[in-house]
Amino acid sequence: MRILLLASFSLFLSLLSCKENSSNSEPELPEGLLWADEFNGTEWDREEWIPEFGASGWGNQEYQNYTASKENLSVSDGTLKITALKVGDGQGRGDYTSARITSAKTFGPGTLIEVRAKIPDYKGNGLWPAIWMLGDSIRKGTPWPTCGEIDIMEYVSRSPDVFFSTIHSAANNHTNGTQIGSGNVPLPSIEEDFNTFGIEWQEEYIKFFVNDRSNVIFRINRPQDYNLNNWPFSEPHFFILNLAVGGTFGGFDVNDDNFPAVFEIDYVRVYELED
Numbered sequence: 001m002r003i004l005l006l007a008s009f010s011l012f013l014s015l016l017s018c019k020e021n022s023s024n025s026e027p028e029l030p031e032g033l034l035w036a037d038e039f040n041g042t043e044w045d046r047e048e049w050i051p052e053f054g055a056s057g058w059g060n061q062e063y064q065n066y067t068a069s070k071e072n073l074s075v076s077d078g079t080l081k082i083t084a085l086k087v088g089d090g091q092g093r094g095d096y097t098s099a100r101i102t103s104a105k106t107f108g109p110g111t112l113i114e115v116r117a118k119i120p121d122y123k124g125n126g127l128w129p130a131i132w133m134l135g136d137s138i139r140k141g142t143p144w145p146t147c148g149e150i151d152i153m154e155y156v157s158r159s160p161d162v163f164f165s166t167i168h169s170a171a172n173n174h175t176n177g178t179q180i181g182s183g184n185v186p187l188p189s190i191e192e193d194f195n196t197f198g199i200e201w202q203e204e205y206i207k208f209f210v211n212d213r214s215n216v217i218f219r220i221n222r223p224q225d226y227n228l229n230n231w232p233f234s235e236p237h238f239f240i241l242n243l244a245v246g247g248t249f250g251g252f253d254v255n256d257d258n259f260p261a262v263f264e265i266d267y268v269r270v271y272e273l274e275d
């Protein structure tokens, strides 16, 4: 992992020097930063993000069809905008479009991650925006949940003013009710303001926080007898940013007044943690 981080860091340094050569207007990056996307400019970065497509239901009988069209996925005024739209009669598979992107880069323990985002304005049931990570092994054939999943922030509009942080592994996951998570975390401003959702990720634990690193809402420790089934979190994970509509968690009673619904992400930042 450390080798991977160092490799990412070198890449970052070379990217940084390219940027410095090409533009003097880039904002100054905070100290210790390994990688970030500030979503400046007018396009999402095709090298850093991989869009996913389709209306497969995504394992939860979700309604949205993911596209990478400008209507669903765009960058403007310093934020990434994932916009869900109603394109059909409503209440059915494919009746809505939205977007889901995964990061090309992966990250692991020894990092502090911060994602500043605003949930869509509250208008009723049916929206499910999320900031989360999956173990990179899933890209090489390891099935879910053995690959590992870290849900930094999940929100469902049927439960306004709260969010959830959760981890899933082969030993602990929602299919058998053994996932480990924060439960409801109250955050009344979540639909009105930007908030920062983050994790402090070390070999021995993951701490989830909101708005300030000291504001820890949930901590999970690596088990004594750890292995890939109960602690896949020593392995690299990639980011996923998405806005789902309906489904078993989002809820099937979708309020069609929600649309267009905009999930805005100001930045994704990954810092190297001191030992």
Ligand SMILES: [Ca+2]
Binding pocket: 038, 039, 040, 078, 079, 265, 266, 267
């Ligand atoms: Ca930004």
